[in-house]
Amino acid sequence: MLSTDPIRHKANQELDSDRKAEWGQFMTPDATADFMAGLFDEPTDAVRLLDAGAGVGSLTAAFTRCFPASSVTAECWEADPIMCGHLVPLLDAVALRTPGFKFSVRKEDFIEAAATELISRKMPRFTHAIQNPPYAKIKAQSKHRHILRAVGVETVNLYSGFLALTIHAMAKGGQIVAIIPRSFCNGPYFKLFRALLLRECSLRRIHVFESRNKAFKDDAVLQENVIIRLDRGMPQGDVVVSSSAGLDFDGCPSRAFPFSCIVKPGDEDLFIHVPAPTDAAALSFSPLCAGTLKDIGLEICTGPVVDFRMTDDTRREMEVGTVPLLYAHHFKKGVLSWPDLAHRKPNAIRVSASSRRWLMPSGTYVLVKRFSSKEERRRITAYVLESTDLPDDLVGIENHWNVFHIGKHGLDFDLACGLAAFLNSTATDQVFRIFSGHTQVNASDLRKMAFPTQETLRALGKKAGKGPLAQEAVDTLISEMEITCGNA
Numbered sequence: 321m322l323s324t325d326p327i328r329h330k331a332n333q334e335l336d337s338d339r340k341a342e343w344g345q346f347m348t349p350d351a352t353a354d355f356m357a358g359l360f361d362e363p364t365d366a367v368r369l370l371d372a373g374a375g376v377g378s379l380t381a382a383f384t385r386c387f388p389a390s391s392v393t394a395e396c397w398e399a400d401p402i403m404c405g406h407l408v409p410l411l412d413a414v415a416l417r418t419p420g421f422k423f424s425v426r427k428e429d430f431i432e433a434a435a436t437e438l439i440s441r442k443m444p445r446f447t448h449a450i451q452n453p454p455y456a457k458i459k460a461q462s463k464h465r466h467i468l469r470a471v472g473v474e475t476v477n478l479y480s481g482f483l484a485l486t487i488h489a490m491a492k493g494g495q496i497v498a499i500i501p502r503s504f505c506n507g508p509y510f511k512l513f514r515a516l517l518l519r520e521c522s523l524r525r526i527h528v529f530e531s532r533n534k535a536f537k538d539d540a541v542l543q544e545n546v547i548i549r550l551d552r553g554m555p556q557g558d559v560v561v562s563s564s565a566g567l568d569f570d571g572c573p574s575r576a577f578p579f580s581c582i583v584k585p586g587d588e589d590l591f592i593h594v595p596a597p598t599d600a601a602a603l604s605f606s607p608l609c610a611g612t613l614k615d616i617g618l619e620i621c622t623g624p625v626v627d628f629r630m631t632d633d634t635r636r637e638m639e640v641g642t643v644p645l646l647y648a649h650h651f652k653k654g655v656l657s658w659p660d661l662a663h664r665k666p667n668a669i670r671v672s673a674s675s676r677r678w679l680m681p682s683g684t685y686v687l688v689k690r691f692s693s694k695e696e697r698r699r700i701t702a703y704v705l706e707s708t709d710l711p712d713d714l715v716g717i718e719n720h721w722n723v724f725h726i727g728k729h730g731l732d733f734d735l736a737c738g739l740a741a742f743l744n745s746t747a748t749d750q751v752f753r754i755f756s757g758h759t760q761v762n763a764s765d766l767r768k769m770a771f772p773t774q775e776t777l778r779a780l781g782k783k784a785g786k787g788p789l790a791q792e793a794v795d796t797l798i799s800e801m802e803i804t805c806g807n808a
């Protein structure tokens with residue numbers, strides 16, 4: 321069997337590092353390429369294979385390793401001459417070893433040429449596509465953006481542009497296996513891409529890497545990637561989700577989830593949730609959970625004070641006419657430490673005509689940091705800011721916080737304590753990770769999660785208090801409550 325790893329390493333040494341990032345030249349190791357090829361059904365007819373952004377040809381080579389007896393005509397697109405210098409000899413070598421294999425190499429810009437061919441209907445319809453597309457932002461006024469728009473593809477990144485064109489180039493029933501960043505699963509920028517993908521294809525498989533640096537470990541790419549399998553124009557059934565720690569795919573856990581667990585019925589944003597295959601709880605909503613924040617009468621906003629817009633009003637220390645200004649660093653290990661004069665950031669904000677509207681009335685709020693670090697065990701860490709914690713009847717809450725409130729006012733104490741405990745539980749963290757692939761904790765993601773009723777949260781809050789509690793203590797409380805609620 322022909323391994324492409326040595327060729328990949330050789331090409332990697334020849335690539336210019338700036339261009340490598342600009343062109344998204346991160347190549348697939350053989351182990352991942354073989355796993356991807358294995359996600360196709362065994363072909364029964366002649367295969368017309370598309371490999372767009374083919375690099376040195378690792379994915380096409382893996383396809384032929386997986387299905388050596390099939391008749392395969394591959395079309396490999398690669399715009400970089402260095403890559404092409406390796407791609408053509410590699411495909412020649414594959415053809416020598418694999419009797420049913422034919423190929424053509426298109427040394428062109430895939431986005432430009434494929435979009436033009438799709439418009440003029442010259443693009444052949446493919447039965448299979450295997451893909452690791454380049455990852456780079458498409459600028460708003462770029463040629464790529466315009467040409468994609470001309471074929472009805474509105475998207476912000478090369479990878480979604482490649483995949484969107486590939487979807488359009490497939491025959492009915494055509495199968496696509498692609499390794500792409502997980503960022504398309506949520507967020508507003510990829511909404512139109514998700515709509516296209518879910519309208520044109522059924523989602524058959526999602527494979528996640530448990531660690532963000534594993535999929536392309538030779539290139540130190542720190543990005544959460546998923547491998548997906550899509551079938552063009554076929555009815556949607558269950559979705560198989562699997563995961564692996566790294567490139568050892570043997571015996572990795574997998575589970576079939578109803579599509580309603582992946583895209584929630586009625587979700588206009590079409591968020592794609594990726595439950596952990598080991599998470600049986602994801603199959604049903606926890607009996608604790610009653611509805612979204614809105615359903616249970618709570619709201620969330622980002623901290624209203626954007627400090628660089630208010631430098632005239634921010635102050636290092638409290639003085640006459642100022643009120644406290646709270647940054648994320650003011651909570652240390654769950655305990656409020658304000659003011660923090662050792663830190664370079666301000667601790668107070670002057671109440672002025674321009675700042676007044678961004679200040680909140682003093683009250684008991686639940687605060688969640690918007691940016692967790694990769695090292696933190698939990699993505700969500702919630703704190704209770706009690707009305708009596710700070711002097712004054714107004715408070716400035718800086719923009720790196722998410723703030724839970726009711727009509728821009730505080731919550732009652734028990735409700736705030738219960739909400740913070742619920743947010744700090746391992747169960748909530750696991751659910752949150754299903755639909756958030758990044759370390760950012762967005763208010764929009766939290767708005768979509770299911771929460772217990774205010775009554776249940778108050779009961780939890782009475783037991784949990786203001787905290788901070790050890791993780792085990794929070795989780796025990798949550799599971800005790802689940803038993804109570806489940807039996808009720």
Ligand SMILES: C[S@@+](CC[C@H](N)C(=O)[O-])C[C@H]1O[C@@H](n2cnc3c(N)ncnc32)[C@H](O)[C@@H]1O
Binds near residue numbers: 451
């Ligand atoms: C992420 S790499 C993947 C390479 C290969 N498929 C693999 O899995 O190893 C993406 C490839 O797309 C190529 N590429 C980037 N932009 C392109 C474009 N507009 N048209 C064609 N190829 C492009 C890059 O040179 C690079 O080889």
